[in-house]
Amino acid sequence: MKELQIPNDIFEQMLKQAKAEAPIEACGVLAGKSGVVERFYKMTNVDQSSDHFMMEPKEQFKVVKDIRSAGLEMLAICHSHPTTPARPSKEDIRLALMPDVTHVIVSLQNSGGPVIKGFLIQDSAIAEVPVKVLKR
Helix, strand or coil: CCCCEEEEEHHHHHHHHHHHHCCCCCEEEEECCCEEEEEEEEEEECCCCCCCCCHHHHHHHHHHHHHHHHCCCEEEEEEEECCCCCCCCCCHHHHCCCCCCEEEEEEECCCCCEEEEEEECCCCCCEECCCEEEEE
């Protein structure tokens, strides 16, 4: 994927979830077509951890079914870093099991505003994917 495009209203939903769940990492799934996000699925971090996340399996299954039935594709797995930069942690790299899906991180660390970045992670190799928030 050359670029992930996220409509501003979906980014605002992601940000709202990240702020509400801090200091726990919030997590979710982004679905759409051709690199353009159409849906955000808010997920539950069952580990309730501030330094990693684990999505609830039943929610994951339901989301995958919904994405398929809508004719969309899973574009990204997203999560927040409440107090650390928008870059993959060692735990993010270790737990990245879907190499063709962008891993989006929303960092709340900077008091000047949130930072959002995307990454492809495969076998500990990391490649940044540009993320563009589409203003309307």
